[in-house]
Amino acid sequence: MSQPYYMEIAKTILSQLGGNRFITMTGAKHFVGLTEPGLQFDLPIDTGAIVTGNFGSV
DSSP: OOOOHHHHHHHHHHHHHTTHHHHHHHOOEEEEEETTTEEEEEOOGGGOOOOSTTEEEO
């Protein structure tokens, strides 16, 4: 059974952000493929990233 199209888009976005390197450099966790489509993830507060709260959405 194939994955929904929005999960494929979320994987592509993560790949364009740098994949495992992005995860390692930012400490991002809890990735969610959004149906809009998009990608949402949590960032640790101490990364220095400019976000509203401690999550990012692309």
